Amino acid sequence: MIGRLIAREVRRGLSGPAWLPAAFFLLVATLIPFAIGPDPKLLARIAGAVLWVAALTAALLPIERLVEPDRADGILDQLAIRGVADESIAAAKIAGHWLTFGPLLLISAILGALLLDLAPDQLPQLLIALFVGSLALAALAVAVASLTAGLPRAGALAGLLLLPLAIPLLIFGASASGDTASGALLLEVAVALFILAGAPFVAGAAIKASRT
Amino acid sequence: MTPLLRFKSISCRRGGRLLFSDLDLELGAGEALQVAGPNGAGKSSLIRIAAGLLQPESGSVESASLALADDNLALDPELPLRRALGFWGGSTEDGLHALGLATLRELAVRLLSSGQRKRATLARVVASGAPLWLLDEPLNGLDSNGAALLASLMAEHCEAGGAILAASHAELSGDWRRLELTA
Numbered sequence: 001m002i003g004r005l006i007a008r009e010v011r012r013g014l015s016g017p018a019w020l021p022a023a024f025f026l027l028v029a030t031l032i033p034f035a036i037g038p039d040p041k042l043l044a045r046i047a048g049a050v051l052w053v054a055a056l057t058a059a060l061l062p063i064e065r066l067v068e069p070d071r072a073d074g075i076l077d078q079l080a081i082r083g084v085a086d087e088s089i090a091a092a093k094i095a096g097h098w099l100t101f102g103p104l105l106l107i108s109a110i111l112g113a114l115l116l117d118l119a120p121d122q123l124p125q126l127l128i129a130l131f132v133g134s135l136a137l138a139a140l141a142v143a144v145a146s147l148t149a150g151l152p153r154a155g156a157l158a159g160l161l162l163l164p165l166a167i168p169l170l171i172f173g174a175s176a177s178g179d180t181a182s183g184a185l186l187l188e189v190a191v192a193l194f195i196l197a198g199a200p201f202v203a204g205a206a207i208k209a210s211r212t
Numbered sequence: 213m214t215p216l217l218r219f220k221s222i223s224c225r226r227g228g229r230l231l232f233s234d235l236d237l238e239l240g241a242g243e244a245l246q247v248a249g250p251n252g253a254g255k256s257s258l259i260r261i262a263a264g265l266l267q268p269e270s271g272s273v274e275s276a277s278l279a280l281a282d283d284n285l286a287l288d289p290e291l292p293l294r295r296a297l298g299f300w301g302g303s304t305e306d307g308l309h310a311l312g313l314a315t316l317r318e319l320a321v322r323l324l325s326s327g328q329r330k331r332a333t334l335a336r337v338v339a340s341g342a343p344l345w346l347l348d349e350p351l352n353g354l355d356s357n358g359a360a361l362l363a364s365l366m367a368e369h370c371e372a373g374g375a376i377l378a379a380s381h382a383e384l385s386g387d388w389r390r391l392e393l394t395a
Contacts, residue, residue, distance in 0.1 A: 001301075004299060012288070073286055074282065074286040077282075080265060081279070081280055212266070
């Protein structure tokens, strides 16, 4: 059932506007030069940080469709009746969500790096950092979506919850994107592993609590 | 014989209001129990407790493998009905045929009428092959043909050794034990 659930998440993600977060990501990356001016050196220096902020904001877009439609339609109930643990549901949703969100984000990051004139030797480091970060962002998104499912103004609330929780990722991820010598990437991996390990349990508890 | 559903001293409180207390209940193979009562009496809560979706205030529940049909469709709206039902496994074609939905199998779920949606939720129950059926207001949205079809399906299920717990404010046709809840 877990495999079917992951496949379902991927299908739902791809049948909807899966490109929307990626497009939003690129839009944010494109806007920055308009705001600060076309200084190539400055743009190259801040490119990693800009792309990280863009990734964070892009991660907010799909949150409302991750859990609430399934809660409202009784799909989470039917899965529970079939003995699927809420934590397993959450883990499957994280995997499915990343598969539709992560790869497109990484492809967009290459385009964003070109737009911002990022030094070519920094691109692999940026992509590795964003790969790790996107996994954690997918886990955070599902956890936050579960916590806010069924609440009024859930979208705004989800943003207020997700962005502060993602600050450690932003700090270490952005640092790792620009400096290969520092230990920032290892710290980012540590934060990501912590989030990936905890998110299914947080989301599972929230799904359980949302049943009335 | 082990009952398919057993409530031991179940109490349920919702929003601070005690709906029922110390409820004992057993449902064996071939039995059907209708939970009746006015709106807000706790019929749906009782069904959700039986399904394990709601924790009672006290008491314990034991149940066999079960299937639930309530007001939630729990089918992907964009998929053809056959594929949407197929996600849940079981004998999808049997379910479609039993509820008279075979001709609609390739129609997207979102295009079904409310009565057809109700049939689809019941088809999911039939397809599951579970011995215990939990039905919350199963007649809602069904026309007279649908209600007659459901009555015969429920009778067949009980004859085959299954059991049914149904919450309904309307009278269900057939041989039903009755549990009356009061508001």
